[in-house]
Amino acid sequence: VQLQASGGGLVQAGGSLRLSCVASGPAFRSYTMGWFRQAPGKGREFVAAIKGNGGGTFYEDSVKGRFTVSRDNAASTVYLQMNSLKPEDTAVYYCAADRNLISSSVRIGQQYDYWGQGTQVTVSS
Numbered sequence: 001v002q003l004q005a006s007g008g009g010l011v012q013a014g015g016s017l018r019l020s021c022v023a024s025g026p027a028f029r030s031y032t033m034g035w036f037r038q039a040p041g042k043g044r045e046f047v048a049a050i051k052g053n054g055g056g057t058f059y060e061d062s063v064k065g066r067f068t069v070s071r072d073n074a075a076s077t078v079y080l081q082m083n084s085l086k087p088e089d090t091a092v093y094y095c096a097a098d099r100n101l102i103s104s105s106v107r108i109g110q111q112y113d114y115w116g117q118g119t120q121v122t123v124s125s
Contacts, residue, residue, distance in 0.1 A: 001025035001114040002024045002114070003116030004023075004024075004116060004117070005020070005021045005095045005118060005119045006021075007020050008092075008093060008120045008122075010123075011122070011123055013086055013087055015085050015123070016082060016083045016084075017082045017121060018081050019035070019119060019121075020078075021095030022076060023076045024076070029053060030052040032055070032097070032099070032112075033078040033095060033096070034095065035069060035080045035093060035096075036093070036094045036095075036096060037091035037092065037094070039090060045091075046109065047059075047060050047067065047080070048060065048063065048067055048068075050070065051101070051106065056103070058103070060107075063089075066082065066083050069081075082121070085123045086123060088123075089123050090122050091121060092121075093119050094115055096112035096115050097112060097113070098111060
């Protein structure tokens with residue numbers, strides 16, 4: 001599986017961005033898709049995930065109510081709609097995929113087998 005993330009950019013605080021991640025390979029609908037981010041000088045952080053086959057969504061506490069993860073299985077694409085952006089959301093955002101994750105593991109980056117190249121999100125104050 002290859003992942004291609006896009007949609008990052010520079011936005012003012014309070015603004016919105018939508019990230020996309022297109023996956024190549026079969027059986028996309030069965031994959032758990034995750035979004036992670038890494039700010040300068042910090043470790044990688046879980047942001048959101050959506051399980052395959054209608055298994056539900058998961059969010060990091062600081063983005064709940066502001067970010068929405070969704071998927072279009074026909075287009076093999078996962079989205080991260082980010083609203084009410086804050087300067088602390090500034091980071092490189094990565095999408096990740098794995099076929100066999102259980103719900104308790106979706107927040108753990110090391111559990112994902114496939115990663116995209118990252119897209120920069122910068123939120124100015």
